[in-house]
Amino acid sequence: MGKIKDILSPFTAWGNVVKEPVTIKKPIGREAAPRYRGFHKNDIDTCIGCGTCEVICENEAIDLVPVDGIETKDGDSGLRPMIDYGRCCWCALCVDVCTTGSLTLSNEYTWVSEDPDEFRFIPGVDKKSWDDNEKGWKKPEPNYEFYGKKRVEMPELHAEDRDKSFIEFVTGYSKQQAEEEADRCVECGICTATCPAHMGIPEYIKAIRNDDLEEGLRILYETNPLPEICGRICTHKCEDVCSVGHNGDPISIRWLKRYIADQNPSEKYKEILNAENIENNGKKVAIIGSGPSGLSAAYYLALTGYECTIFEKLPEAGGMMRYGIPEYRLPYDQIDKDINYILSLGVDIKYNVNIGTDITLDKLKKDYDAVFAGTGLHLGRSTRIPGSDHENVYFATDLLREISLGNEIHVSEKIVVIGGGNVAMDITRSLARLQNNKFGKVNVTATSLESEDIMPADREEVVEAREEKAIIDPGWGPTSIEIENGKIKGLHVQKCLSVFDESGRFNPKFDESNTKFFEADMIVESIGQGMDVEYISEEIREQIEFDQRGRIQVNDYFQTGAKWLFIGGDIIQGPDVIHGIANGHKAAIGIDKFINQNG
């Protein structure tokens, strides 16, 4: 019986003959699933050409190529990925790792051609039919990351613990934290161009990952002889352009630099940096000012074998780094660590020497083969509003210098700081500490022209200042200082609508109906600094070119019209440590060239 069944049952299959076939009627061009990994799209305006896609591509299918109409600028390499469909395997790892999220896949999949050389294109630039296709693979959400998006929190002293003293409140990364943070780096190298000193940032971060801090230090010193200092107070323009920062927190490049410098003991520096035997070439260079640019120039000149002498007006070296930045941000021993290493290379320093009065520039010209001047911006700039000539109106730079010198300064109960830069924050927080010590409470208000989102100060500075109970109230333009009975009552301000006009020039607009009054009995102005070039004699000054706004003109190597005189640092670039260091380095190269050419 079973056999009959076995013969008959297969015939049941014929039942299908009357059923409608299941075939897809029009298979060509059938739409793929919404998540399908089809051909590439790239939003070229968002893309920064970081090349992470190229690195992760296991097939070497992606090339970064220059594209017409896309400029190379800070934070954008000007390159865009070109994809070779003779290599691609549509795994979409490039999409998942894309730092900006510009690279996606459409769900189109048909590309047929007789020409094998055709399968190569720049998504977003070469127009394709799928460019506007909204579907396709996107990076999965949420909690799906190929590298850490959150930065490792920097351990800090709690606001209550730090707001009374000037001890350093950022404690620095531990080894594990540093490695974790370094692990987030994607090694794109976009930051290098933005860093004024063009430090090898990806390389030293890699050195941290490899736990090879000596190598890290070597990389640091290639372009920056002040890593301890920069590791603390650098304005870290690199972090602003960090590609990881496009979708997440940028890498804490500054703290990682500090980590390398902190972990290497100063006594081993010479050994690590192979600086034990430097041949003296017998030439002499004078350097005016021991700020970052001066020290940087001295370091690189000393490495090349020059005999350098630094002339410093103040009793200790460091310039603005020591006298413009409060100790809680940059402890003096760390400054000393960097400076002492530079001095140990045979750099001579003469303190309390004021060029122009104690010794003239002309004499330096005679005694030395070249002179580098990095005298910085030490003069405070005034708002010149009514009442700003009152005795209780101070310049921030002056106050900071006095604090650093250890002198007692005037601190009153209610203080207003005008300015929104880092210096303003420094003085605000310094005053807050002094107030706390003196009165047990803080009442300091910082106000700036710029609104909160465009304040030049670092974001964390503002946050930390607030944590220390200082009031930050940005977006106000000072109009006058009210003085009653010879005493300051407060500051009148009006709402600032915009700071820059359409062409980007400084041209603030105010809403005069919206005013405010800050009560105060002491006012500190911190709206910028001016330079003091009195020491340059008229005769030399004639050789130097100035532009209309009185700024000194120099060439690429910071050489002035007077060929033997090189000027760099804040005077040229504005207040910034890392620029100063870069200037010093370049000037050192320029000086080397200049002296070699002159025989």
Added chain:
Amino acid sequence: MNNLFNWEPDRSKYPTVKDNGELDVDLSSHKFTKLWVGPNHPGITGNMAVEITISGDEIVQAKTHVGYLHRGFEKLIERRLFIQGFPTCIRMCVAEPDYNEYILSKSIEDLSGIEIPEMAEWLRTLALEMARLQSLLRTVPGQGGTFSLGLGVQWGMYLRDLISDRFEELTGARIYHMYILPGGVRGLLPDGFKARMEENLKLIDQFVINIKKLMFDNVIFKKRAIGVGVIKKEWVDQFGIVGPNARAVGISRDIRKDYPYLKYQELDFEPPIAKNGDIFARSTVRYQELIQTVDLIRQIMAKMPEKGDIKSPTPNVLHWKIAKGETYIRSESSRGEYGMYYVTDGSDKPRRINLRGPSYNHAMSLLEHMLINANISDVHAIMVSLQTCPPEIER
């Protein structure tokens, strides 16, 4: 009557055995013909070749030739980062790439001590079972196809393609899914996935009935499959036979039960077993497995949570380093034990990976052994019944 037509070859007369123990196969004697089955042959499973010497219709000698698909994965991965190994290595087996993804991910997780979220475990289990379903939808009717019963293959391929569609929805690709990565998976179920999957499973339920009527209740299929290509029980250890091929001999070996991984402990199933070890037994085991896999997918979809994390944080994949170590990860693919021997040396690339595919034993030593005295008509059937897959032999 049956004995009358039972033409068992009398091997006592030929081929004669030479003094050194080898068979005396002299092609010029015109008693023997050399025949290549593959690589360009419609009856071969994948791109491989069996070189057979026949005498009449019976095979005297057989030798498997592989290497036609050799790409050198194990070499390539030595110069790729851990993450970069994925797109490459999942292509080691085209029929079920998910098992490659899983064992590779799990090896990396095992060596670097990463735990994956629960949701990801469920999704992985689902993906693996879907892959098994796809594979079985090919091989169960495919056994009929070897005897020129192409109808079941046609139906099965259609259903397999529907599962491909589900894979496409879930993972973004039809064949090489790239779904399982170290740390988790690459996406949650899309909206309406379960409903659509259930629709497909209903079609498969119907297919299971139809294929039984067409194949397993078919007098000629039985005639061709029963008693042909028998694996003896003692061969299982001798030849390293695993998976359904071992289960068809009555030895219950199933990695999902013996060494539970992912969520298999929470699923209710018992691997099917048959006794005879012939082609029919292996087909039946696979057929039972097909039914079971459908049930498992239903169980998984019912038990899995709706939402959850899909990936644990991992180090930055661009420079992930794993300390020196070695491990072996196994999983039960539709062909049997699918394992990965993974060695790291502290750098950001693996030192060595070695895939242990079931076909390595099945298609080489076992097939060569089984083909002797078989009929040429059955070569293809035996090969398919072992479910050989050449890419995992040569990699």
Added chain:
Amino acid sequence: MNIDFNKLFFTFLGLMIVLNWGLLMSALMRKIGARVAKRYGIPWFQPWVDLVKNYAIRSQITHGVMFYLGPVFRLSGGVGLFLFMPMVFGSDLWTNFSFKGDLILILYFQFFGMLGMALGAGEGGQPHSFIGISRGLSQFTTIEVPMTLAVIAIAVQYQTLSISDIVAAQQGGIMNWTVFTNPFATAAAMLSVLGAFGHSPFNLVKAPNEIPIGPPTEYHGTYLGVLRTNAAILHVVEAVLFMNLFFGGATTWIELIVKSFLIYFWSVFVGMVFPRFRIEQSVAWFLKIPLILGIIAIILL
């Protein structure tokens, strides 16, 4: 010798009709098969396109004279079968060159093409061809046994060896068909027809996934075109043979088309759902049931 040009013309016309119907029939069968597999299948004109394509292949290779002659023999077998096969009963024009005793000739012609093919394919040097030929010949021999028994049975039944006479004897109502007057012979023949058409379970001659694809492995281009032309003719003519012998012949072309379609469809109907036998199983099968049926048919007379 006087040549009847009128007859020649109609014979040629008949050949063309048979050829085209054969091609269309193969397309229809494949389309029906595709339906069972739940798909649409080839377009109905595909066989013609394939044929033109094959004849349009530019290069040809040869393995010797017999290799050439193989397809020619095959085609002459098919055409010869046609020439001696009365197509439409009652019409002088469509009876071709059938004569008294043509039944024997036709049984011979069935083998003729097969043998020619065997020689030609053997020359090709492909081992697959050899195996296919040996299978084909052994299977065909066993097919012939029940078939011949059935033919003998009806030859005895109708006391004639002329197909036309056999058809004539079956006229006058459906109950006069051999299928009702001699069911055992018909059954034996209808089972052997499964083998003659070469569908599963008896397609082991070509057996694509065992010995791709048997005898014609080496044939290509024009050779293959000839073989395919022959196949189209042969399938129709064989169906017509069985129609004439067992199903009352055809009085119109329409009837012929319907009946030959159904007879051919019978082999597809079985072939679609059954796997293939091994050669010894196939031989054994033909020597069992159909043979017994054939013997019964003879005994009952």
Added chain:
Amino acid sequence: MKDLLERLNTKYNLTDIKYQRDNLVFLTIGKENTIDLVTHLRDYEGFTHFVLLSCVDWIEEGKFQLTYFLNQPERKYDIAIRTMIDRDNAEMVSAHHLWRQITTYQRELREMYGINFPGSPGVDENFILEGWDDIPPMRREFDTKQYSEDTFFPREGRKTHDPASYMKEKLYPTEPTTDKVNKTDE
């Protein structure tokens, strides 16, 4: 598992024992005792399932590590037996008599690493490669990318740019920097 190892330790000199999981242990044994141990495990401890035979190239130490991977199906244990052999004139005792599939493994290792297994059937035949005349490809010193570029005509006309060095070229061509970021090599 532990008691098994204790038993083995009395007989053999086992080193580098590492439990990767509870039921998976890696251990090292001298070259001369390896097959002995494998046979012992198969015959007396029920390790009847041979999982794989693999080789790791420790080129720095000049050694090949052969790994015999055994499984005990009843008690669900795995033992991986490592043995170190010299890279130069690499040779190992054949184990093809223990399990049939070892023949295949040994053929593969012969071809891919150049390790000889005297007496193993067909060990010198081509297995995967055909007419290979370079150093065995799985050895670490064989550079597959180089070989591919030299042999297989990669499609020309591709050029990539490194973002960092490209930006330097564009933005500050003359200024000093550290060397180009070297991304791919570690």
Added chain:
Amino acid sequence: MTEDNFKMSNKQEEEVSKFFAPENEKRKVETPDGEIIEINPLQDYFSDARPKVHHPNTSKVVEKFLNWARAESLWVLGFGTGCGSIEIPPLLTPRFDAFRFGVQMRPTPRQSNVIIISGYLAVKTLKRVIRSYEQMQNPKYVLALGSCTINGGMYFDSYNTINRLDYYIPVDVYVAGCMPRPEALLSGFGKLKELIKAGKGEKANEYVEKFDWYKANQKKIIQDWNMPDYNW
């Protein structure tokens, strides 16, 4: 009958000498199996004779019609060379049903017109592919699937897979993808049909014209060339 009757004209002599050209003489050859066999090229076509260019029909109308037939009847060699072969079965089964478009599989190269190179080619397979390709008859077409055939794809750095197919056999149509979906493959067939209908499917003749170049490339990577140069 005089002896003059047996004298041949120059043209006849040429014809005869063509037959007895060295490559057409009987000789012994070793097969890949190691057997020594005697071959008669005139009879067996076991020949390393160079292939010939087969020109299209001189009549444009006829050629157009034949090209239409060729385009609508694509017989594909069932040779799964790489991972792409996994997408061939769906093509021939209910879901995509390529039979509708005149695409059919043939198990033997002699009868096929199209060879699908489904992805990467290991050197060992390349040897078989070349043989299969050469056994196919003019006109013949090559459809290359996936990245691997264009520029090496995933296996660009593998020591055992070729990087670009067009160095070894001429390719008519490339389909991008890894793997290309069946739908993409169908549009690949569509493109191929367009080309054939436009009379551009003459790559088989191109192979003949650049025969030396192709052979040199092939021999560069196939180390043991134990077969005649063409169409064994």
